[in-house]
Amino acid sequence: MAGAAAATAGEAGLLRARRDIVLPAVVFLVFALLPAFAMLTARHYLVDTGTRIMVFAVSAVALDLLVGYAGLISFGQAAFIGLGAYTVGILSAEGIGDALVSLPVAIAISMLFAFVTGVVCVRTKGVYFIMITLAFGQMVYFIATSLAPYGGDNGLTVGARSTIAGWQVLKNDTAFYYFTLLCMLATYLLCRVLIVSRFGRVLRGASENPTRMATIGFTVRRFQLVAYVIAGGIGGLSGFLLANSAEFVAPAYMAWQQSGELIVMVILGGVGTLDGAIIGSAVYLLAEEWLSGMTENWQVIFGPLLVLVVLFARGGLIGLCAWAWRRFGHA
Amino acid sequence: MTSTLFFVQVLNGLQLGVLLFLIAAGLTLVFGVMDFINLAHGVQYMLGAYLAVAFYGLVGNFLLALILALLASLAFGLLLEFLVLRHLYERDHLDQVIATFGIILFLNHAVRVVWGAAPLTLPVPDAFTGSVLLAPGQLYPVWRLVIIASGIGVAVLLYLLVTHTRTGMLIRAGATNAHMVSALGVNIRRLFMIVFGFGTMLAGFAGVMIAPIISVEPGMGTNILILALVVIVIGGIGSIRGAFAAALLIGLVDTLGRSFSIDVLRLVMAPSPARMAGPAIASMLIYVLMAVVLYLRPAGLFPARGR
């Protein structure tokens, strides 16, 4: 009996090690080598696609921190992306195009909005939390559409990519790709560190049993607010990257459909794994490109697909792989 | 800003409020009794409008089209419940959110495939065309008054159903404590189906009633759904009374806010910045209202769940 337990514990440990170290290493390696692959196969568009995936992956990772670890289902993450993007757009329209200004400002504004709205959000529970984050996201969307001098409904073109201390480094697509990869790596590592810290443990505990945590002595909403603000700031970073990548900002970046898509990215890969958020972003955006190439109304296929994933593949791709490993792996 | 203009906007606000109530009532019960996040409720509203247009094209009579659209709405809602939603009752909210999000994606675009992306219209029924003279020079469409009246009528009907029938009592009990109701031997599945079906019909009804005055197009359920969510959050999940009060409040605040924000701002600032800031502030109003209410009462104004 003990032997079997030890064996499965050993297997579980091996599985965990695979997931904790090997999987993210492989993921980041793939992204690191992609531009070289694109160059060798003369498929330059891969660099753009890869950049776009990483831009959303940054937000998705932060969202997984909230959804998968803190148990906070935020349906308003897109608002922070939009705020970050519009910061870049508006500053650029006013003549300020340097990242040393626009990046910190983008993150600061997102964190401020996250703080002010978060104070109200963390006082609510469950269903209320989901809806109030959704509503705040819509609020930002409507503000953006009413900004007539900055494009209103139609959005705003950003003149050029941000400079860094005056240097036009990001103009080159490959250079920008690696800058984005660096941001994704930093975000990923930050979230990994947060999860195992004292702070992260309180968040995870509150996700499982908030009453217990309160009766132990933790003021749960304070921790949740901090997590929410961190996720908001990372969303702002994502928005900065998006504005630069597309060289365009539009209210659609903050629409609730975008928030919904981010949640989908998180669960497609596997909620509560962090790696899953990156994988899910890739899968979602690639599927979107592939399917929309086939038909204009690709959501007619994708919608039911989502429902099927929820009903039958709850752990996302990572869950499916773990299940397959357990089922069909070694004897 | 004349007083008749103000009165007209108040009526418009009531009309929006009543519409929101029709949608929010079903939504709040589903949330309250079944603890089920149904984001797809907005597409029921949209479907009601599309079905009304489709049936009117077939039968040429508004009342008949209304009845057929309601029945079809109900049928569709029950089909959705049977195929997908009932498998999600026991799941956590995240799963429900994603699944109903998938349904929205599917239906918003399926509607586009079937009816095209161009907006459709439905004529106002003959008996109610035209306008009523509210004051010298101020006309108001009769149909809008019909909407207000029917909304209040449904509210009264719901109130009677919920307080004076056995099913209504079970629904109220379920909103307070669904597990207890189930433990008492009530067929909770059937109760869920009744709640869900009825909510679906209400949303469809709202869609049919609004179709003559707006353009019926894909995605029309989205914005109204978010407003309905704000309504039930402010009103308190599971509470019909709360939904009614909050719906009227939101309808009035939103409409009056949008109409008079620029004027109000011009009292304190120059016309040009007022014209810019006005619409922005107007669109923020109901969310600020929601934030204030939730900060003071995190469970809404009339929460159904006792403490």
Add this chain to the structure above:
Amino acid sequence: MPEPVLRLQGLRKSFGSLVVTDDVTLDVMPGEMLAVIGPNGAGKTTLINQISGLIPPDAGTILFDGADVTDLPPEARALRGLSRSFQITSILPGFSVLENVALAVQARQGSSLRLLGRAANEAALNEPAMVALAQTGIADRAFRRAGDLSHGEKRALELAIALAMQPILLLLDEPMAGISREETDRQVELLLRLKGKLTMVLVEHDMSAVFALADRISVLIRGRVLRTGLPAEVRVDPQVVTAYLGEQME
């Protein structure tokens, strides 16, 4: 006359028209074990919930360690030394047994906004946690997933968590519920060892445990305190016997 650790004055709570706590006034003296007994539906758990801060009373005051805590949230009361175990086991099933207790230690030690470092490896948290686990006899289960424990072990974990908070007052909500005779004896033994060092309020149905442990007993019937006194007195009080003990004693 020493100050009571816990003083309830005129506590009242109703759910709609149902009165669940009816003008309850109680003192719990330092170092004593007060048992609260009564039939099901008497409002014992609701009373504990009000003391620990999960339910706000409609009227009355709660004085803990000399301070008025009536309006304080549960986390504030916990940090002042008020700890509780739950009737329906309330642990963190996905965490290890050790981490469950280490979290209680962490709450007390503060600096939980520390964003760096691996909390699970911190000796400063784990060592006191192991002590609490050893006290309740489940130290050998430290690294198992808490959700995988047997029912009796989970109850022991509940107690370990409560003890790790180094409380001044420990509220025990039916700790013997649903566990074997052997485990009940072990729990009673443990609580006997804690007596005197810790002030405790014990809500229980198991009468043999109550009479083995209690210094005083309060009888709660329909939200009202019928009688508070020494076990020997309460046991033979005719009112108490008819209202409650008559059914319990063979």
